[in-house]
């Protein structure tokens with residue numbers, strides 16, 4: 523039997539990505555990051571759509587070349603249908619449809635958040651079902667109960683800002699560039715978490731991060747009133763304090779969910795799972811709680827088509843295809 527070769531496309535936000543997956547193995551995973559948004563301090567949707575148009579064909583060509591796969595060898599096309607920025611999603615969706623039409627291939631729509639979870643099946647070791655996945659990105663913060671590849675339930679989520687937004691907005695207050703998350707992480711590694719910030723009390727497995735942003739804002743205002751150079755002098759300690767607070771909020775809820783469900787297979791996913799503080803703290807908590815922990819390689823944490831292709835592969839095996847009329851969705 524020839525292998526099932528999937529060409530996967532991801533364009534939900536500001537990364538244009540294409541990947542080739544053969545029988546579930548990621549042969550290539552190429553990402554064109556749009557640095558243009560840095561100058562605006564955030565993603566500008568219209569600029570993102572235009573950059574996807576520029577990048578999509580070269581990224582696909584590169585992914586095919588790196589994988590050593592020709593267009594005629596592709597079995598199916600997978601693409602991110604949502605959630606994300608509509609204008610961005612339309613570029614990837616339209617490309618996927620056109621490619622499928624030209625080569626007479628089946629189309630597979632993929633949910634971006636489901637793909638972040640299934641990124642764990644791009645490498646070894648793979649978590650065993652059922653497992654819990656803390657999915658933390660720029661747009662989402664969820665605790666997902668994963669019963670099978672295509673059977674998952676969100677049991678907790680943020681009521682306001684996502685964890686990635688908490689990093690990015692706090693970093694902005696400190697004058698860091700965009701996206702601030704990775705920069706704050708780097709600075710935090712050189713600091714000590716000496717400034718206490720309050721943790722919200724939320725029901726069940728839900729999260730809230732908007733209060734944290736407000737308390738950081740007032741804390742900085744007060745300190746700068748007394749010492750105009752406060753931020754500059756204490757930057758790494760402030761970063762370490764913010765990071766520790768966010769990580770503590772996330773992991774306390776994850777531990778609560780693990781205790782309640784009795785599940786000891788614990789994974790993290792999404793852009794924020796690249797955070798060094800979160801990765802380390804999860805290992806420490808995992809040892810203490812007797813968990814098997816799963817942390818994706820960096821290339822599968824932030825937005826990438828590899829995870830879209832892996833998800834599309836399991837949907838292919840389950841016979842879950844979509845029509846040429848599939849329209850992107852901004853939200854679930």
Ligand code: KG4
Nearest residue numbers: 659660661686701703793794796797824825
């Ligand atoms: O999953 P992702 O690439 O895109 C979305 O689906 O949103 O996540 C992007 C988010 C951004 O908020 C970015 O600041 C954050 O992930 N991020 C980090 C780190 N790397 C990426 N946050 C904290 N520490 C990091 N090392």
Ligand code: ZN
Nearest residue numbers: 659793824825
């Ligand atoms: Zn994402």
